[in-house]
Amino acid sequence: MTLVFRVGSCTECATTAQSAAFDILQSSRQAGRLRHANGSTFPSGVPAMYARLRQLLERVANASSFEQASVELMEALAGFCRNNDDLEAPRGAEVVHGSVHLRSSRAYRRLIPHAFATGGKAGDVVRSAELWSWVSRWRRALIIDTALLQVIIPSGDGERMDLDASHDDIELTASVRRYLDQQASHILVLPLLDLSQALAGMVTLEFDAADQIGEVFPPPALVETLQTVVDAAAPRLLTRPPRANQGFETDELLPVAGPTMTPVLELLAAFARHGETLLLSGQTGTGKSRLARWCHAQSPRADGPFEVLDLMTIPETMHMARLMGWKRGAFTGATSNVDGAVSRAHGGTLFIDEIDKLSADTQAGLLQLLEDRSYRVLGDNGGDRRADVRFIVGTNVDLMSQVEAGRFRRDLYYRIHVLPVQVPALDERSDEIADWARFMLARCSQQLDAGDWKFSESALLELEKQSWPGNLRQLDNVVRRTHIMARARGGEAAVTRADVLRALAMENPTAPSISDHLRRAAHAFVQLALTGDGHGRPLNLELADAFAGHVLDQAVKCSPSKAKAFDLVGLGNLVEHKNHYRRYRKAQEDIAALERREAQVHAMGPLASEEAKHRGAD
Numbered sequence: 265m266t267l268v269f270r271v272g273s274c275t276e277c278a279t280t281a282q283s284a285a286f287d288i289l290q291s292s293r294q295a296g297r298l299r300h301a302n303g304s305t306f307p308s309g310v311p312a313m314y315a316r317l318r319q320l321l322e323r324v325a326n327a328s329s330f331e332q333a334s335v336e337l338m339e340a341l342a343g344f345c346r347n348n349d350d351l352e353a354p355r356g357a358e359v360v361h362g363s364v365h366l367r368s369s370r371a372y373r374r375l376i377p378h379a380f381a382t383g384g385k386a387g388d389v390v391r392s393a394e395l396w397s398w399v400s401r402w403r404r405a406l407i408i409d410t411a412l413l414q415v416i417i418p419s420g421d422g423e424r425m426d427l428d429a430s431h432d433d434i435e436l437t438a439s440v441r442r443y444l445d446q447q448a449s450h451i452l453v454l455p456l457l458d459l460s461q462a463l464a465g466m467v468t469l470e471f472d473a474a475d476q477i478g479e480v481f482p483p484p485a486l487v488e489t490l491q492t493v494v495d496a497a498a499p500r501l502l503t504r505p506p507r508a509n510q511g512f513e514t515d516e517l518l519p520v521a522g523p524t525m526t527p528v529l530e531l532l533a534a535f536a537r538h539g540e541t542l543l544l545s546g547q548t549g550t551g552k553s554r555l556a557r558w559c560h561a562q563s564p565r566a567d568g569p570f571e572v573l574d575l576m577t578i579p580e581t582m583h584m585a586r587l588m589g590w591k592r593g594a595f596t597g598a599t600s601n602v603d604g605a606v607s608r609a610h611g612g613t614l615f616i617d618e619i620d621k622l623s624a625d626t627q628a629g630l631l632q633l634l635e636d637r638s639y640r641v642l643g644d645n646g647g648d649r650r651a652d653v654r655f656i657v658g659t660n661v662d663l664m665s666q667v668e669a670g671r672f673r674r675d676l677y678y679r680i681h682v683l684p685v686q687v688p689a690l691d692e693r694s695d696e697i698a699d700w701a702r703f704m705l706a707r708c709s710q711q712l713d714a715g716d717w718k719f720s721e722s723a724l725l726e727l728e729k730q731s732w733p734g735n736l737r738q739l740d741n742v743v744r745r746t747h748i749m750a751r752a753r754g755g756e757a758a759v760t761r762a763d764v765l766r767a768l769a770m771e772n773p774t775a776p777s778i779s780d781h782l783r784r785a786a787h788a789f790v791q792l793a794l795t796g797d798g799h800g801r802p803l804n805l806e807l808a809d810a811f812a813g814h815v816l817d818q819a820v821k822c823s824p825s826k827a828k829a830f831d832l833v834g835l836g837n838l839v840e841h842k843n844h845y846r847r848y849r850k851a852q853e854d855i856a857a858l859e860r861r862e863a864q865v866h867a868m869g870p871l872a873s874e875e876a877k878h879r880g881a882d
């Protein structure tokens with residue numbers, strides 16, 4: 265008799281069907297009627313295995329959290345490995361570590377490491393990105409033979425791929441080799457699929473099985489069993505709620521920590537302890553740079569320096585120099601030695617923000633730095649230096665799309681994609697909005713020495729109702745604006761809903777405001793100043809008057825007459841007194857002066873001013 269259970273994409277249906285199937289299996293076994301599809305009887309161990317599987321499913325279903333359910337699963341998998349007489353797997357191998365990874369395609373959502381009795385510390389278990397990239401590419405169980413550096417696909421004919429060989433599908437870096445070397449002899453990676461067969465994560469088991477090096481270990485039959493167990497447990501496991509909020513202690517680096525952020529903070533706290541590169545992705549303004557600093561404070565390097573290299577604010581031609589530093593004479597105008605970010609971060613952490621902006625040649629330099637932990641200061645003939653630095657990198661773009669577009673090196677991507685964490689947008693953690701708003705209001709009242717300001721409840725509700733595409737940065741701007749408006753209105757130190765509504769009315773996130781345009785123009789001006797000639801002649805701030813000149817020039821170009829143009833920009837009185845020609849001539853001179861200076865700066869070359877800026881640093 266064949267029984268087919270058809271189930272929809274609902275956990276309840278699937279688990280009920282599973283239970284029914286196991287019950288039938290059990291009673292058939294008891295009645296001695298169990299037959300394989302080909303007519304042979306099942307090996308005696310198979311029904312016993314299903315009984316154990318059923319117990320596991322009950323334990324997973326009753327687990328109070330995803331974390332507890334994951335540990336149940338890993339313990340059960342280890343049990344299947346140890347107690348494997350029926351499966352004829354070689355004995356003498358120990359399961360040392362296990363881990364359940366819950367991941368989206370680009371970032372970790374949860375990581376549950378587990379050390380078995382004989383193993384080391386669970387906190388040591390951090391998987392590399394490569395395991396994930398392989399399992400997501402092939403969506404089947406894989407074994408890594410860490411001694412022979414081979415990936416083995418145990419199903420089918422046990423296809424082996426040399427990790428050392430240049431294989432199109434495999435990204436292998438020296439660090440992976442090092443990483444694999446120091447772990448157990450074999451790593452089994454099992455995909456974790458949800459009910460719709462989408463890849464939701466992976467389960468890894470590490471074996472200490474030195475006498476199995478070169479063998480397909482664990483043997484394919486055991487791998488198949490373990491995968492069956494994972495497949496059966498997955499629907500229940502994936503629907504277990506996260507562990508109850510343990511609450512993160514807030515401090516000045518982490519002023520707010522709402523329930524939605526708890527899993528992210530747990531991951532960051534766990535990853536902070538490691539030396540591997542941490543990748544923080546997330547929309548602009550979500551607080552990545554502050555979280556990087558928080559991670560540093562949680563790390564064993566907390567007493568060392570925390571350095572930031574914000575690539576957004578550095579001209580591309582200076583990326584390498586600012587990262588590595590330079591020696592006197594390294595290039596024209598380099599009149600003194602200047603430390604780079606790597607040496608300033610020695611013994612601590614270097615946060616490289618907007619990593620996607622990294623110039624092509626610096627990408628190669630950073631790759632070598634991450635691989636070998638060595639770097640060379642520009643113009644230094646004394647050889648390479650050792651970098652004792654933990655790297656955290658930040659981006660607000662999808663780095664893989666940059667790789668696919670050929671703008672970011674694939675090997676560097678895999679090298680920095682070791683511990684990827686996605687910082688949720690503020691709209692996804694609206695449970696934090698009120699606390700952030702209170703914190704920001706207190707901060708700006710304190711900065712202005714303006715007393716003890718509070719939001720009314722309805723004002724906070726109004727903020728919670730909004731969407732925040734600019735995230736914490738936008739909320740901060742709105743809170744500051746609200747505070748200014750409320751103070752101008754007079755009365756007691758309370759921000760009302762009406763204040764909030766007025767401040768919000770000035771927000772138009774889709775169209776950049778005049779302030780945004782001015783900020784951008786100021787940024788461009790400062791960038792140009794940074795690329796000055798290195799002889800102590802920075803781009804004079806007075807040249808910024810050219811901006812007013814441009815405004816007047818545009819007004820004249822866009823208006824039917826000069827008189828109307830001057831009226832438009834509030835200078836109508838000059839027309840009355842016939843002074844406007846002089847004013848317009850001055851505007852054109854300002855523009856011409858800036859353009860002349862700009863041409864000179866470009867002709868001088870980019871490195872010189874950097875040197876000038878750092879003159880006296882050593």
Ligand SMILES: Nc1ncnc2c1ncn2[C@@H]1O[C@H](COP(=O)(O)OP(=O)(O)OP(=O)(O)O)[C@@H](O)[C@H]1O
Pocket residue numbers: 516517518519546547548549550551552553554555617658659660736737740
């Ligand atoms: N821990 C914090 N303490 C105080 N303010 C914070 C904190 N985190 C975020 N903010 C507020 O949010 C703003 C943006 O934070 P941050 O610069 O860290 O974001 P980001 O994600 O690194 O942005 P970008 O991608 O644009 O570099 C800060 O200017 C500050 O106003």
